[in-house]
Amino acid sequence: MPATIQSMLTPERAQAMRAAGLWDERTVLDDFDRLLAMTPDRLAIVDHNSMTGQASRLTYGELGRRVERIAAGLVALGVGQGDVVSWQLPNWWEFAALHLAAMRIGAISNPLMPIFRERELRFMLKLSGAKVLVMPRSFRGFDHAGMARGMRADLPDLAHVLVVGGEGAEAFEALHDGRRPHDAAAAAALFAQRRPASDDVIEVLYTSGTTGEPKGVMHSSNTLISNLVPYIRRLGLSGDDVVLMASPLAHQTGFLYGVVMPVLLGAPVILQDIWNAGRAADNIKAEGVTFTMASTPFLADLTAVAEERRPDLASLRIFLSAGAPIPSAVARRATDNLGATIVSAWGMTENGAATTTLLDDPPARACETDGRAMEGIELRVVDDAGQVLPAGAEGRLHLRGCSNFLGYLKRPELYGVDADGWFDTGDLARMDAEGYIRITGRTKDVIIRGGENVPVVEVEGLIYQHPAVAEVAVVGMPDARLGERACAFVVPRPGAALTLAELVAFLETHKLTRNYLPERLEVVDAMPRTPSGKIQKFRLRDMAREAGG
Numbered sequence: 001m002p003a004t005i006q007s008m009l010t011p012e013r014a015q016a017m018r019a020a021g022l023w024d025e026r027t028v029l030d031d032f033d034r035l036l037a038m039t040p041d042r043l044a045i046v047d048h049n050s051m052t053g054q055a056s057r058l059t060y061g062e063l064g065r066r067v068e069r070i071a072a073g074l075v076a077l078g079v080g081q082g083d084v085v086s087w088q089l090p091n092w093w094e095f096a097a098l099h100l101a102a103m104r105i106g107a108i109s110n111p112l113m114p115i116f117r118e119r120e121l122r123f124m125l126k127l128s129g130a131k132v133l134v135m136p137r138s139f140r141g142f143d144h145a146g147m148a149r150g151m152r153a154d155l156p157d158l159a160h161v162l163v164v165g166g167e168g169a170e171a172f173e174a175l176h177d178g179r180r181p182h183d184a185a186a187a188a189a190l191f192a193q194r195r196p197a198s199d200d201v202i203e204v205l206y207t208s209g210t211t212g213e214p215k216g217v218m219h220s221s222n223t224l225i226s227n228l229v230p231y232i233r234r235l236g237l238s239g240d241d242v243v244l245m246a247s248p249l250a251h252q253t254g255f256l257y258g259v260v261m262p263v264l265l266g267a268p269v270i271l272q273d274i275w276n277a278g279r280a281a282d283n284i285k286a287e288g289v290t291f292t293m294a295s296t297p298f299l300a301d302l303t304a305v306a307e308e309r310r311p312d313l314a315s316l317r318i319f320l321s322a323g324a325p326i327p328s329a330v331a332r333r334a335t336d337n338l339g340a341t342i343v344s345a346w347g348m349t350e351n352g353a354a355t356t357t358l359l360d361d362p363p364a365r366a367c368e369t370d371g372r373a374m375e376g377i378e379l380r381v382v383d384d385a386g387q388v389l390p391a392g393a394e395g396r397l398h399l400r401g402c403s404n405f406l407g408y409l410k411r412p413e414l415y416g417v418d419a420d421g422w423f424d425t426g427d428l429a430r431m432d433a434e435g436y437i438r439i440t441g442r443t444k445d446v447i448i449r450g451g452e453n454v455p456v457v458e459v460e461g462l463i464y465q466h467p468a469v470a471e472v473a474v475v476g477m478p479d480a481r482l483g484e485r486a487c488a489f490v491v492p493r494p495g496a497a498l499t500l501a502e503l504v505a506f507l508e509t510h511k512l513t514r515n516y517l518p519e520r521l522e523v524v525d526a527m528p529r530t531p532s533g534k535i536q537k538f539r540l541r542d543m544a545r546e547a548g549g
Helices: 011-019 028-038 059-075 093-104 118-126 144-154 184-195 221-235 252-265 275-287 296-313 328-337 456-463 500-509 537-547
Strands: 043-049 053-057 083-087 108-110 132-136 160-165 201-209 217-220 243-245 269-272 291-294 319-320 340-346 352-356 375-380 395-401 423-431 437-442 446-451 452-453 470-478 483-492 519-524
Touching: 011 221, 028 053, 028 059, 028 093, 028 221, 028 252, 028 291, 043 093, 043 275, 053 059, 059 093, 059 184, 083 093, 083 118, 093 108, 093 184, 093 252, 093 269, 118 144, 118 201, 118 217, 132 144, 144 160, 201 221, 217 221, 221 252, 221 352, 243 252, 243 275, 252 269, 252 291, 252 352, 269 275, 275 296, 291 340, 296 319, 328 340, 352 375, 375 423, 446 470, 446 483, 452 456, 456 483, 456 500, 470 537, 483 537, 500 519, 519 537
Parallel strands: 043 269, 083 108, 083 132, 108 201, 132 160, 243 269, 243 291, 291 319, 319 340, 483 519
Antiparallel strands: 043 053, 201 217, 340 352, 375 395, 395 423, 423 437, 446 452, 470 483
8 A cells, every 4th residue: 555545554453453353354355356256246336417317227237337347447547555536426337336346456435526616626536646547527517527537737636537428539438338347357467466454445435624624534454344334333334224315415424324234235225315304205216225324404304305306215215314402393303204213413524323222222212312422432421631521411422333434644733632542523412321312512623514524714714815804703603404503703893894604605616525515694893802802703603693683
C-alpha cells in the first residue's frame, strides 16, 4: 500500500479485536465469491436511473461478470494496489460494482457525494491523490462530466475521468460492455495476487467537521464488517430480506447498509437515486421490500404516503431511522400507519451505526432514545475532565470498539483517540441505567441538515470574504422536516447592506455545495459575546429559533 495511505491501526488493537472474536480475515469478496459460486441467479441489484429512465435488474452472476471486467479495465488504466479510485455517482448499480471492482484489485474506494461541487471536489481529490474519477454525464440537471473536465488541470494525479453515459475514450461503459479484450484466466490470477487483507484500508469517505476542511475517514474490511455482523443479528436480517436504499450510497449509511450489507446477506437491494416517497412506496410494493434505513425526513415523508397507501407497504418490516432524533409525533404516526417496527439509531462515518433500539423495545423508545450500544462497542459519558458521569447526566460521548475507524487520511493529528482507545465523538449525550443514550447536543460546530453535515467553519470563512460583512456566525435553526437549517447572523460593515439573495449568489460564485447555503439571514448590530469576547452561539441559536416562529 502506498506510504501516503497510512492507517492508525496498532498491533495491540488488532490483536485485542481478534482475541475478542470481533475481527477475522473476512472481506466482502469472500461473501461475494460464495454467492457467485452457489447462487449466481439470485437477484442482486435493482436500480432506476432517473436520468435515462431505464431500470436495471442484475443477478449476482451478471454483477460478478461486470465487476470482473471493470476491475480488469481499471488495471489497464494503470490503477495499482493501494491506489485510490474516486467516483461521484448516484444510487446506480455502477456504484456497487465499482466498490467490488476496486476490492478485486486491491484499490481503495473513495465515494463522493453527488452534491459536491468544484470547491469540495478539488480538495478531496487532491488529498486522496485519486488516479481515476468516475462521474455521471449529468444528474439532476447538473453537468458533472463538464465539471470534472474543468478540474483536471488542478489535479496532477488524476490520470483518467470516466463518464457513465459518456462517449468515446471517456465512456465508463467501455470497461464492462465487452469492447475491451478480456482474458478471464489472467484476470483471476491478478485478482488473487492483489486480494486485500482484512486490515488494509479499503474505504476513504469524507466527512465535514469543525476544521473548515473535509476529513477522509479510513476504514478496513474488519472495521466495516464488525459493524455489520452484530447489526444484522440485532435486526434479525437474512437473505430472505429485500433492502431498499434511498439514502445516498456515498454516505456511510448507504455504503455500509446498501452496498456491503446486501452482499453479506445474499439479499437483493433496491436502489433509488432521487428521494420521492411515492416512488419509494412503489418500490416497496413491487419488490416486496422488508427493510430500509434512512434519516428522519425520509420516515416522515413515507409515513405521509402510508396514510393513503398502507396496503402497498405491507411487506415493510423495519424502518431504521438515524441522523436526527425522531419527533414523537412522527414516531407515533409511523407506528400507526407504516405497520413496520421503527428503530432509532445513532452513528457516524467514523464507526457506522453504533447504537440502535431493539426490535422488542416499547415503541416509545424510538422517540425517547437513540438506542443502546451495538455488540463490540463501548460507550461512556464523561465530563470535561474525562471523568465518567452517573446515569442521566449530560456529558461528552466517548466510544471505543470494533468498528471505530482507522484515522483520517494524511491527517494523523486529528485522530482523536486516546491511549486507551476512546474516541471523542464530539456529541453530547445522556445515558440511562440500561445503557440507552440520547444525543442532546454537539461540542463540535456542525449543523445537521437532513442527515448531511454542514461544515460551519468553511461556510463562515466564505461569508467573511463578502465585502459587506464585518462579522458572521452560522448556526442551526430547528426545522420540522430536515432537523436543522442554516441561519447566518451578519454584522455588516459601516454603510453596507446585505440580503439573503445577495449572500447566496456570492456563495454560489465560490461553487459552494447547495445544501450548505444559509436559508435565513439575520442582520444584527453586534454579536452576543462572553466576557472574553467569544461569540455566544447558544444565544444565536435561541434567536434563530424565535425568528423562525
